[in-house]
Amino acid sequence: MSFRGGRGAPRGGFGGRGGGRGGFQQRDMGPPAQVLEMGKFLHACEGEMVCESINPKVPQFNAQMFLENKTSIGKIDEVLGPINQVYFTIKPSEGIQATSFKEGDKFYIGSEKLLPMERFLPKPKAPPGQKPKRAGRGGPVRGGARGGGRGGFGG
Secondary structure: OOOOOOOOOOOOOOOOOOOOOOOOOOOOOOOOEEEEEEEEEEEEOOOOOEOOOOOOOOOOOOEEEOOOOOEEEEEOOOEEEEOOOOOEEEEEOOOOOOOHHOOOOOEEEOOOOOHHHHHHHOOOOOOOOOOOOOOOOOOOOOOOOOOOOOOOOOO
16 A cells, blocks of 8 residues: 555545535525615716715625616625715626716615624623633543544554
């Protein structure tokens, strides 16, 4: 038995580990049942639309954006600005020109594509006097072989 060249698949492939997985396919689900006012158009910049949020929640990245009549106009590309004044950019869909909108035009988003602001705020501190429980240390498991447990010879 020869140990030259290591182990794994001899030619190409995935090295004998699990194989490749297909990518997550995000299909266009069409317009949502309910759309909420998300923001208003400020200006076009490098082919994208820069908008100011008028919704207390934060939009998800890559969320579809719509006009009031549920016509898809593009996807959220960036979310920027401070917590109390959120801005976002929309990458327009094929055939939509960022320059075709005028300042103040409103854009809408599906209600399931909004995140609560609390997710972006720091967690509240525990009341004084209560110590948080410490998690166990990641030391060796008692009774187990040190550094072993991966098969092969001599643990």
